[in-house]
Amino acid sequence: MSTNRHRDAMVRKGRGATFDPRNRFAPTVSEAVDDGWWQEAVPERLATEVRDERTRSALSWNTSPDLPFDRSLNPYRGCEHGCIYCYARPSHAYWDLSPGLDFETRLIARTGLVERLEEELGKPGYVCRPIALSGNTDCYQPLEAERRTTRAILELLLACRHPVSIVTKSALVLRDLDLLRDLAGHRLVRVMVSLTSLDSDLKRTLEPRAASPGARLRAIGTLAEAGVPVGTLVAPVIPGLTDHEMERLLGAAREAGADWAGWTLLRLPREVAPLFEAWLEAHYPERAAKVMSLIRQCRGGLDYDPRFGHRMRGQGVFADLLEQRFRAACRRLGLNAPATSEAMRLDTTAFRPPRAQGDLFD
Template sequence: MNPPVIRGRGTADNPHNRFAATRSVAEDDGWYQEVPPTQTTEVRFEQAKTIIARNTSPDLPFDRSINPYRGCEHGCIYCYARPSHAYWDMSPGLDFETRLIAKSNAAEVLEQQLSKPGYVCAPINLGANTDPYQPIEREQRLSRQVLEVLLRYRHPVTIVTKGSLVLRDLDLLSELAERRLVRVMISLTTLDNELKRTLEPRAASPAARLRAIRVLREAEVPVGVLCSPIIPMINDCELERLLEAAKQAGAQSAAYMLLRLPREVAPLFEQWLHDHYPQRANHVLSLIRQSRGGELYDSRFGERMRGEGVFAELLAQRFAKAMRRMQFAGREALALDCSAFAPPGEQMRLF
């Protein structure tokens, strides 16, 4: 039995938490429910011990990141971060969208970590796992507090978001930009509002994301577009149009990633496909497997972001051609300044 559709959520399913010792199974008791079910968002608070996460992935342009939240209310059905919710004894399905954890002391812990004598400055990415400007940021303001600390100590930061709420912090971003301390990437998946509604139910609309690019660029904040994920036979046909729309809005750089389906994301995405695109679901899954060595996911460094095979190679060629034609800048042209970093307590060490 498939779970009932929940309005405004990416999935109604709560697949088994792979670390749980027991498993619950829903059974149809015959009762008919006329009103579509809804699910409120629950926010828990955590006192984090550390806030800067490190990585050694050669696929990423940064080696450290900050995620003020666990889980993401945007509800993107394809989100590669969903499996991480199992570590907190929750499901990567509906729980990931509705049972969120806010690291309420994020700014304080960040300041402590930046104060450590051995800390070496390098750009921190804000939003590598979950979106720093998801809806609960409006009340919690944790991402803004993190930016305030980074600005105070002249620390460079990169931001990835599909939330138009980023414009609320334009004052901080403008000041960071004046010092070459910030670069923002707006994730743009589709220009189709109906596709966005089912694929990324609580994320900003395509028009709102393009407006965010436009406003950021007008404020002289370096901004680019991230076309991610590219899904075969769902939004791959939009690649050039996405880049063109972003370029017209003012995007200076661009990047893309092929759909990633690690662990529990694969069955959730398969169910979404059969629910919304039943006639082409098998074809989509076939193209994904052709790009992932016969599987739905390939975790190998160097392959997981781009894929392999004919479809992946064609996608890479299309992207490279569009980049040249639209004259997007490379990352090196938007390099950030690490030399101005002023660690907390540095002035006291002069005495």
């Protein structure tokens, strides 16, 4: 799909999406038509808007065999990092917003989240297993610097001795180094810092408001020095665009202090596919056809294959080669050793539920 199909497509500095696809749940569709009367210029910069949403439930649950966790926690809906490939973009349609520019400019902050989490952890019969923080959007996106919801969550989990795993591409994680160090002392935390590319120019358009590659590597180093179990996710690997960097990314993460690594293939569910293809046409038109061809070779001829067992890794010769390269690099670098896997294992036996609502910190 070429960007010329979208009349409002525009590259905006600091934003990933070039247009807003329609909300698939909307009962009606509006289309702007230039009749010569409307003269106001389309703004090149879009401000970030935040609205509050009172939280009714804290934890999200899943039974996916592709995921290493069964519960997750997301302080925010939408993500200002603006990563064009983000698989979470389609979820914004549930809030009457577009998965395109709305996803990165019209954010929702979940208020009362810590109180709801405290209630849920204190329910009779609650079984402690690690909570995945940032299961959908980054818990350390720029909004966290102001709202500090993630920090409050970590304070609660530390008090309850509840394990947590964190995935982020933000250097803001270092703000909470004191809590992460304490959690690590009880084997209650592991942090995965995702890396996509070491090319700063590519990163600026691919992940416009995420931390630079250098900042992420420094975060890995600081966490490792503090004794916090830390690894990296080479995610997503984009065929024809970033796949050639896999070995260099793993080497840089290992040198910084990472002991564990994983990878995932680019996923293009629902609206992400046309958004990503429009981004390619806008920023890398000479590569667009090749990149989409390789993606489809890994997805059975489609933009995306949602089947369990296939959606994270793909299939076919190219996907198999990526897996072989990843394993070979990890062996050479000493990543994912058995001892490391044991060190990354979190303790669920020390959990102590809140005594009652509101008196956890009394």
